[in-house]
Amino acid sequence: MTSPTEVRTRSAAARAIEARKTYGEGEAAVHALAGVTVDFPEHEFTAIMGPSGSGKSTLMQCVAGLDRLTSGAAFIGDTDISKLNKTELTLLRRDRLGFIFQQYNLIPSLTARENILLPLTLAGTKADQAWFDEIVRTVGLQERLGNLPSQLSGGQQQRVAVARALVPKPDIIFADEPTGALDSRTGTEILSFMRRAVDDTGQTIVMVTHDPHAASYANRVLFLADGQIVDEMDNPTSDRVLDRMKRFEG
């Protein structure tokens, strides 16, 4: 039977419906999201761009259950997360979502292997060994699994974070400026790997970025301004994204 929080949606891994988020009250109110309706289709890589303060992180955080909408609804698959309590939300994030942030958020006292396996350890489940090996090989960490984060370069630490997000096979991965702290070569490697995860394993990724090059790895770019989606672009190239971003400055 379908519970009250389940509704039929098409093949969206996540979606927002009339999403509004207001900080503060009265004259001081900031409408970080001013009515956003959007689908994040399964097996696609979506980038979210827009000027500073346009609401990118707020949209991602509210769809990923890290923050609550003021009104409207956010869905992960068929689950209306605005109706979940705190514990249900924590479990949903743990069991169904993956996260990659600009700061890698690795546990300093755990090895690379333990960090990668942490979400599964917390959930009390075991890794699919073949899948773990494949991910580790693809991100090139075979020789580094026994190292602590402090013994790894920034790029290697972000590879651990990407592997940690992918190993549990989440329904969707949310990435906030995942390459923001990396040099361009390492950033490109990470983006290529994220792209391959979508193409080869059917992963779904939503990524907030300021970088037109990073956005060019996506299937589609959403452009936000003043808390609203003002444009979108399929099959983006760096140049087309850059041109579109320049129009925000005019």
Ligand SMILES: Nc1ncnc2c1ncn2[C@@H]1O[C@H](COP(=O)(O)OP(=O)(O)OP(=O)(O)O)[C@@H](O)[C@H]1O
């Ligand atoms: N906790 C908060 N309290 C008050 N205002 C907030 C809070 N978080 C965000 N805002 C405001 O909401 C708006 C949207 O912020 P958000 O961080 O989503 O933008 P962004 O597009 O991700 O920006 P950036 O590119 O600079 O990271 C901004 O005006 C911001 O100042």
